[in-house]
Amino acid sequence: MSLLSPDAFVERLRAEGEARYHDKHPFHVRMHAGELSRAQIQAWVANRYYYQTRIPVKDALVLSKSDDPAFRRVWIRRIVDHDGEREGEGGLAQWERLAAGVGLDVFEVRCLSRVLPGVRFACDAYVQLVRERSLVEAVASSLTEFFSPDIMAKRIVAWETHYPWVDGETLAYFRARVSRARQDSREAIDYVVHHARSREEQERCVAALVTKTEILWALLDAVDRATAEP
Amino acid sequence: MSLLSPDAFVERLRAEGEARYHDKHPFHVRMHAGELSRAQIQAWVANRYYYQTRIPVKDALVLSKSDDPAFRRVWIRRIVDHDGEREGEGGLAQWERLAAGVGLDVFEVRCLSRVLPGVRFACDAYVQLVRERSLVEAVASSLTEFFSPDIMAKRIVAWETHYPWVDGETLAYFRARVSRARQDSREAIDYVVHHARSREEQERCVAALVTKTEILWALLDAVDRATAEP
Numbered sequence: 001m002s003l004l005s006p007d008a009f010v011e012r013l014r015a016e017g018e019a020r021y022h023d024k025h026p027f028h029v030r031m032h033a034g035e036l037s038r039a040q041i042q043a044w045v046a047n048r049y050y051y052q053t054r055i056p057v058k059d060a061l062v063l064s065k066s067d068d069p070a071f072r073r074v075w076i077r078r079i080v081d082h083d084g085e086r087e088g089e090g091g092l093a094q095w096e097r098l099a100a101g102v103g104l105d106v107f108e109v110r111c112l113s114r115v116l117p118g119v120r121f122a123c124d125a126y127v128q129l130v131r132e133r134s135l136v137e138a139v140a141s142s143l144t145e146f147f148s149p150d151i152m153a154k155r156i157v158a159w160e161t162h163y164p165w166v167d168g169e170t171l172a173y174f175r176a177r178v179s180r181a182r183q184d185s186r187e188a189i190d191y192v193v194h195h196a197r198s199r200e201e202q203e204r205c206v207a208a209l210v211t212k213t214e215i216l217w218a219l220l221d222a223v224d225r226a227t228a229e230p
Numbered sequence: 231m232s233l234l235s236p237d238a239f240v241e242r243l244r245a246e247g248e249a250r251y252h253d254k255h256p257f258h259v260r261m262h263a264g265e266l267s268r269a270q271i272q273a274w275v276a277n278r279y280y281y282q283t284r285i286p287v288k289d290a291l292v293l294s295k296s297d298d299p300a301f302r303r304v305w306i307r308r309i310v311d312h313d314g315e316r317e318g319e320g321g322l323a324q325w326e327r328l329a330a331g332v333g334l335d336v337f338e339v340r341c342l343s344r345v346l347p348g349v350r351f352a353c354d355a356y357v358q359l360v361r362e363r364s365l366v367e368a369v370a371s372s373l374t375e376f377f378s379p380d381i382m383a384k385r386i387v388a389w390e391t392h393y394p395w396v397d398g399e400t401l402a403y404f405r406a407r408v409s410r411a412r413q414d415s416r417e418a419i420d421y422v423v424h425h426a427r428s429r430e431e432q433e434r435c436v437a438a439l440v441t442k443t444e445i446l447w448a449l450l451d452a453v454d455r456a457t458a459e460p
Contacts, residue, residue, distance in 0.1 A: 056293070056299070057293075060293035061290070063290035063293070064291045067283065067287070069313040069323075072286060073314070073315070073317075079302065084299070
């Protein structure tokens with residue numbers, strides 16, 4: 001197998017990621033079409049919260065794999081984005097406000113008592129993937145963000161249209177992610193293109209991204225099955 | 231074994247750490263007494279650089295072990311302290327300036343070509359300790375900083391007195407560490423005292439700190455043996 005050109009490699013990542021991205025999951029399709037019940041929206045927010053808590057953990061593992069202060073200075077911003085500079089700031093706090101906005105008890109959400117086993121397995125698998133694989137594969141697994149700005153922009157419109165009972169102020173997480181995910185994914189794709197130096201390494205990066213899409217998919221599977229109406 | 235009171239536990243940590251702290255190592259004693267040759271100072275700076283490079287890596291592993299954004303917001307500052315906010319800032323860059331100040335080629339230092347096997351083993355053992363042990367033990371292993379403000383203050387005077395050929399401006403790393411280490415170790419000791427909840431856990435924290443002192447000691451052993459005059 002010969003090395004893919006940067007353009008061909010990016011196209012491979014884009015195509016494999018896009019084909020499996022969780023916006024095609026039936027539960028997600030129904031979410032954006034306004035077909036979810038309040039209980040289903042709540043279950044998704046409470047379960048996806050566990051995924052959100054895993055992001056700074058996996059990003060700290062990514063940091064720990066790099067010997068390059070310049071890379072770490074860029075990547076560390078992702079942790080600050082999620083944890084905030086102060087109590088009440090950052091993506092996790094925004095997600096907690098979203099939880100309140102859909103009518104959940106934030107304390108209960110933080111206790112993770114509503115997190116389904118399948119969701120836990122999938123999210124923990126993401127942390128484990130990052131822990132075990134090489135730095136470039138770990139970075140490649142973050143490339144689902146490549147597709148998230150569009151989905152976030154659509155989600156804001158969909159929720160404002162279909163779920164008027166959700167406090168619109170609490171959609172701040174989705175709003176913030178549109179520009180952040182764009183910048184994060186640009187940095188990550190640059191890194192992956194420059195550091196996957198053999199075809200085998202390129203293929204391992206594609207595989208890491210595919211596994212990541214499977215993780216996001218499995219999360220929705222679990223929420224979908226647990227909240228299916230009889 | 232019954233739980234030690236906070237005061238007794240802190241005293242245990244202090245006594246065990248102090249008794250083994252590397253300021254008592256013969257090489258270190260000679261450093262502060264002005265008895266090291268230029269080649270020995272250079273070897274210490276080039277080898278200790280590898281230890282410095284491991285600090286942000288182990289601190290990222292500490293971060294990855296915590297589920298608490300409040301803890302991570304405090305601890306992440308250690309990584310920023312070492313990597314800087316921008317190229318040329320932070321403890322690693324300061325150490326590189328120290329390397330230049332003692333007459334080393336900074337590029338060669340960065341390549342780690344002068345790092346002795348024993349130094350590598352010891353520093354890698356520190357990262358591995360943090361990777362494998364619990365969060366509270368990993369934090370406890372950082373408590374050698376408890377003793378470092380005094381040593382740094384003495385080192386600045388000793389170097390300015392005995393090694394006038396070292397550019398005094400390049401001692402900035404030591405100067406910065408006096409106040410940083412004081413704050414860092416206060417935060418760490420608070421964490422350890424509140425989170426070691428059984429006597430067994432307290433003893434594991436003491437053991438982690440002891441291993442850390444052995445790591446710093448082994449680093450000096452390796453440099454001492456490699457640079458001993460015939």
